Structure formats: structure tokens, C-alpha cells
Amino acid sequence: MAIKVGDTAPDFSLRDQNGKNVSLADFRGQKSVVLYFYPKDDTPGCTLESCAFRDQYEVFKTAGAEVIGVSGDSTDSHQKFAAKHNLPFTLLSDQGDKIRKQYGATTAFGFIPGRVTYVIDKNGVVQYVFDSMLNFKGHVEEALKTLQQLAAK
Numbered sequence: 001m002a003i004k005v006g007d008t009a010p011d012f013s014l015r016d017q018n019g020k021n022v023s024l025a026d027f028r029g030q031k032s033v034v035l036y037f038y039p040k041d042d043t044p045g046c047t048l049e050s051c052a053f054r055d056q057y058e059v060f061k062t063a064g065a066e067v068i069g070v071s072g073d074s075t076d077s078h079q080k081f082a083a084k085h086n087l088p089f090t091l092l093s094d095q096g097d098k099i100r101k102q103y104g105a106t107t108a109f110g111f112i113p114g115r116v117t118y119v120i121d122k123n124g125v126v127q128y129v130f131d132s133m134l135n136f137k138g139h140v141e142e143a144l145k146t147l148q149q150l151a152a153k
Contacts, residue, residue, distance in 0.1 A: 002104030005129060009035070009120045012099045014070070014092040017078035022068070022090055028124050032065040032150065034143045036117040037105040041073045041081035041091075049115065049136040054087050056140050063147040064122070070094050072113060106131055115139065119146040 003009065013023040027033050036053065038046045053060075053067050060067050067089040073081070078091035094100055097113065106114035117139040119128040128146040130139050 002106070003118065003126055003129070005126055007126050008124050009033075009118065009126050010099075010102050011124075012102065014094055014099060015075050016093075017075055017082050017091045019075055022092060024120070024124070027066055027122070029122055032063070032122050032127075032147060033120045034060060034065050034067045034117065034147075035070065035103075035120060036068070036115075036139055036143075037070050037094075037100055037103070037113065038115050039113040040071060041077045042084070045115070045134070045136055046071070047085060049139055050081070050087055051085055052137045052140040053089065054085065056144060057088050059144060060147070063144065063151060065119075065143075065147050066090070068092060070099060072097050072100070117143055119143050119150075121150060 009024060011024045013021050016022050038049055040046055050069060057067060069091045072094050075093045078093055082091055105116040117130045118126055121127050130142045132138055
């Protein structure tokens with residue numbers, strides 16, 4: 001079942017590109033999280049999306065949010081991808097797609113891991129879900145809009 005707006009985001013613990021365990025609970029009560037699932041490191045669309053998050057990373061931080069990318073790639077692959085594109089945020093390795101399935105992040109054409117972004121507030125509640133395989137920059141724009149609306153409340 002897909003996680004939707006108003007749901008409490010399921011907690012998880014995965015290894016990042018440096019081999020460190022990162023849990024969603026680490027951020028609870030402290031900052032919002034922009035959690036984006038993407039298909040694969042160093043593919044054209046995923047590189048465009050990740051670089052768009054990189055280019056707006058300081059804006060996300062100013063808005064009180066942490067950006068976390070998740071794919072089924074290995075920590076080693078994430079480390080190379082982050083270094084190659086100067087990605088300043090956390091990339092988590094979800095080998096076996098357990099967390100992707102837990103969130104109900106869709107697949108495209110039934111077999112390609114989908115591109116889904118969740119904006120999770122500091123209380124752990126999902127405030128926005130954006131699901132689009134081809135609107136790479138839309139993930140960044142919509143997440144920022146949602147964070148700005150949360151800040152205005």
C-alpha cells in the first residue's frame with residue numbers, strides 16, 4: 001500500500017554512501033526530510049534529478065530540511081555517484097528495494113524502479129508526494145513549494 005499525505009512515514013535504517021547507518025528517526029523533531037526514490041545512479045534522468053537537488057541544497061537546508069536520495073544501488077556506487085557530481089546530501093542503499101516497497105514507491109512499466117519524492121515534516125508526517133518519471137526538476141520544485149507552505153503555517 002502506498003504511503004500518502006497525512007500518513008506517518010515508516011521509519012527505516014539504511015547505509016549511506018560512506019557506510020554509516022542513517023535512520024529516518026534521526027531527524028524526527030529536528031528537521032523535515034525530503035526523501036526521494038530514484039531508479040539508478042549515474043543514469044541521465046537520475047543525474048539530472050540529483051544535480052537539481054544539489055543545486056538547491058542550500059535552499060532546502062535554509063527551509064529546515066534534509067535531502068536524502070534512495071536507490072537500490074550499492075554504497076560503493078553511491079559514493080562514486082556523489083563524488084562525480086558533488087552531491088552534498090545523503091544517498092542511501094536500499095538493496096532489495098525493501099524501503100521502496102514499504103513506501104509503495106511505484107515502478108514504471110512494471111519493472112523500472114519509480115521516481116517518487118516524499119516531503120516529511122519534522123513530526124514524521126508525510127506532507128506531499130510527487131510521482132513522476134520524467135519531470136526530474138519538478139521533484140525539486142514541488143518539494144520546495146511544500147516546505148515553503150509548511151514554514152508559512
